[in-house]
Amino acid sequence: MTSHKPEIAASAAPAGTDEMLGFRPLYRQVKGVLVRRLVEGVWSPGEALPSEGQLAAEIGVSQGTVRKALDEMAAEHLVVRRQGRGTFVAEHDEPRILFQFFKLVPDAGERRFPDSRVLDITETAADADEQAALGLSPGDTVLRIRRIRALGPAPVILETLSVPAALFPGLSDGPVPNNLYALYAGRYGITVANARERLKAVALAAAEARLLGVAPGTPALRIDRTATSLDGTAVERRLSLCLTEEAHYLSDLR
Known part of the structure; x- marks a missing residue:
């Protein structure tokens, strides 16, 4: 001991x-x-x-x-x-993530953890937005994960996650689980403690709309989130484009 x-x-x-x-x-x-x-x-x-x-x-x-x-x-x-x-x-199990971090809820039905399908994973130089969100320098690299998430049979979220490659070595070598926060904690000892989100209404570009199976120009909710670890280090930038025709953003203010 x-x-x-x-x-x-x-x-x-x-x-x-x-x-x-x-x-x-x-x-x-x-x-x-x-x-x-x-x-x-x-x-x-x-x-x-x-x-x-x-x-x-x-x-x-x-x-x-x-x-x-x-x-x-x-x-x-x-x-x-x-x-x-x-x-x-605390563990990053699905009930905790639903309560603390996942705010998109079906209009008809209870909160539930979304299913995910990874589109691609790339390691690349951080762009200006990623540098600003994650405190990176020009030339630093990120792992960029794109995935589709669904709350039922149809996709509702196109998500792009960017994490500093130096913090998560080997992340792209194996399957990417649905619950990434649990992976961060279990494999890398990095616990996501807080997140800051910025929300904005946007119209989907043609490529984004195609991946979500809707027409270009469809309205969507854009959520730009920066997650920080226990010591306040920015560890993930997550950009989500959410269809809200049959879902809504629910925040419990306490």
Whole structure:
């Protein structure tokens, strides 16, 4: 079992307080310690964390402070609380992705995870938009994955994903699974924690329309998403063209 020394600064407030230290509450400092351990792979997706009491003793703070840090991490879907069992590192399973990241819902029916068919995978120099989204330099390469996604018999999404080739070596060598976020976490130790999306109404160009089986000029919802990992690094740019005649974008504001 790996042992960790306390990682809160020696000037931290006494246990049982939430004093402001360095302009950050103590529980936020504890959260930073725990998130850093997730980034470093100390705990894997699906693995149980030590108990609140163990973490509190190890880090040198009160159990209530640890609980407050874990509550905030649970609200951000980084960990999962299970009654009577403890706290676990969140996994990118389909229910979580549906709730947190996939927002297109059929007009008639419940949310469901879309089926996917990969069109092609290429490694190429990042274009200007990919450089801006992923913080890359001219000449850096990306793996670009194009796929069609469906919520039923007919395709509804044409999706282009771009990831830094340096972060995902070998990604193009084997089958690309439907659930890419689980692959990122399981094979590469990169957990997608947040995403920022920009939405815009567009008309489909002829090539895009052909792949989706509709007429050129058909209206579509364009979703431009940049996903970031636990440490804030941009790891994926995802451009989705969505048909919304029989589906809608659903966002739960909390």
